[in-house]
Amino acid sequence: MYETNTDVRSSSSLEPCGSDDHDDCGIRLILDRLGERWTVMALAELSVGPRRYRELERALEGISQRMMTLTLRRMERDGYVLRHVEKTIPPKVTYELSELGRSFAAQVAMLVGWTRQNKSVIERAQVNFDAQLEKKE
Amino acid sequence: MYETNTDVRSSSSLEPCGSDDHDDCGIRLILDRLGERWTVMALAELSVGPRRYRELERALEGISQRMMTLTLRRMERDGYVLRHVEKTIPPKVTYELSELGRSFAAQVAMLVGWTRQNKSVIERAQVNFDAQLEKKE
Numbered sequence: 001m002y003e004t005n006t007d008v009r010s011s012s013s014l015e016p017c018g019s020d021d022h023d024d025c026g027i028r029l030i031l032d033r034l035g036e037r038w039t040v041m042a043l044a045e046l047s048v049g050p051r052r053y054r055e056l057e058r059a060l061e062g063i064s065q066r067m068m069t070l071t072l073r074r075m076e077r078d079g080y081v082l083r084h085v086e087k088t089i090p091p092k093v094t095y096e097l098s099e100l101g102r103s104f105a106a107q108v109a110m111l112v113g114w115t116r117q118n119k120s121v122i123e124r125a126q127v128n129f130d131a132q133l134e135k136k137e
Numbered sequence: 138m139y140e141t142n143t144d145v146r147s148s149s150s151l152e153p154c155g156s157d158d159h160d161d162c163g164i165r166l167i168l169d170r171l172g173e174r175w176t177v178m179a180l181a182e183l184s185v186g187p188r189r190y191r192e193l194e195r196a197l198e199g200i201s202q203r204m205m206t207l208t209l210r211r212m213e214r215d216g217y218v219l220r221h222v223e224k225t226i227p228p229k230v231t232y233e234l235s236e237l238g239r240s241f242a243a244q245v246a247m248l249v250g251w252t253r254q255n256k257s258v259i260e261r262a263q264v265n266f267d268a269q270l271e272k273k274e
Contacts, residue, residue: 014184014246016196024177025249029259035172040161047151059153079262100258107251109151112162114244121237122166125216
């Protein structure tokens with residue numbers, strides 16, 4: 001079920017983090033962003049195509065205006081999102097994924113795929129673990 | 138630089154999260170674990186091979202005993218790590234990655250690779266963003 005061919009496995013094996021990137025082998029840089037409540041959903045929505053502020057807001061159901069602004073600003077700061085302003089009255093603001101953002105979204109898509117494939121295995125492990133713990137107590 | 142062949146891209150494109158997995162397209166399940174301080178480093182160390190408790194502790198330089206226990210227990214609970222106890226005196230406790238854990242580590246390895254490849258682009262974007270912000274203020 002988890003088999004991949006040898007070439008892929010050898011090129012993608014996880015090695016102990018070097019002392020130069022002690023901070024989670026360097027992925028803290030993206031984990032901080034991914035860990036935030038709305039980043040993945042915003043990436044997913046923008047993967048479809050450029051979106052106006054209001055369109056995004058509607059897609060991210062339940063997001064507050066403050067979190068919407070923060071989320072987009074942080075994604076823009078990291079270079080994943082480009083912000084275009086048309087100088088109309090009122091100004092039209094559009095967001096779209098940069099090349100980097102599309103590449104990042106592809107990585108996230110792989111994580112989504114992996115999680116979907118393994119969700120039931122993980123959840124079964126959790127149930128078993130908790131049941132064994134209860135037995136011991 | 139971010140080009141992948143069309144087949145890969147189309148199979149790995151990120152789609153808006155369905156209403157059934159509103160929670161970050163379902164990856165909250167693994168993000169919660171990855172986001173913890175020591176998980177990635179423990180995964181990386183165990184990718185090399187099974188480790189005794191003390192060996193892991195030495196590898197995860199700076200970890201407290203409490204965090205060591207918590208990290209391993211959570212990884213065991215999710216089914217990534219198998220814990221073996223030899224009933225010697227004192228008991229010998231060994232940890233190793235399960236099949237699921239090795240598959241998870243391969244995913245993390247891809248994230249590590251992606252981050253290494255794009256770190257400088259992200260950091261440059263951050264510097265530019267901050268500089269533009271300062272200009273405005």
